[in-house]
C-alpha cells in the first residue's frame with residue numbers, strides 16, 4: 001500500500017469534503033475548503049493513497065510565530081493505522097522549515113486518538129473552554145513547541 005503526503009489541489013476537494021462529512025457532526029461548508037486550498041499561505045496537506053486517493057487531510061494557518069491547526073481528519077476506514085500521526089508530524093516539519101516555533105489547537109476533551117497524537121508531539125493542555133461544543137463537551141486548548149529542523 002503506497003501512500004504519499006502532498007499539498008491538496010483543487011481536484012482533491014470533493015474527497016476532502018467527503019472525509020469531513022463522514023467524521024464531523026458539524027462539518028465545514030464545502031466552500032471553506034476551496035477558499036483554504038486557493039490560499040498559498042495555508043498549510044493544507046493530505047495523505048494520498050495509491051488505491052483509495054485522499055484518506056486524510058490537515059489544514060493549518062501560520063500566525064506571527066505559531067501554527068494553528070484548524071481541521072484534521074482521517075477517513076473512518078483508514079483510522080488507527082498511523083496516517084493521522086504521520087500527517088501531523090509532516091505539517092509541523094513544514095512549519096519548522098518556515099521558522100515557525102510553536103503550534104496550538106483546540107480539541108474535544110474526550111478525543112483520545114487526537115490527544116494521543118498531540119501529546120506524543122510534546123503538546124500540553126494550556127486551557128479549557130467549558131461547554132464549547134454544541135453537544136456540551138468541553139474543549140481543551142493545547143500548545144507546544146515545534147522542534148527546529
Ligand SMILES: CC(C)(COP(=O)(O)OP(=O)(O)OC[C@H]1O[C@@H](n2cnc3c(N)ncnc32)[C@H](O)[C@@H]1OP(=O)(O)O)[C@@H](O)C(=O)NCCC(=O)NCCS
Nearest residue numbers: 023072073074079080081082083084085107112113114116
Ligand atoms: C484524530 C484522528 C485524526 C487520528 O488519526 P488516526 O490516523 O486515526 O490516528 P493514528 O492511527 O495515527 O493513531 C493515533 C494514536 O491514537 C491512538 N488511538 C487510536 N484509537 C484510539 C482510541 N479509540 N482510544 C485511545 N487511543 C487511540 C493510537 O494508538 C495512536 O497512539 P500511538 O501512536 O501512541 O499508538 C482520526 O481519528 C480522526 O479523523 N478523528 C475524527 C476527526 C478528529 O477528531 N479530528 C481531530 C480534531 S482536533
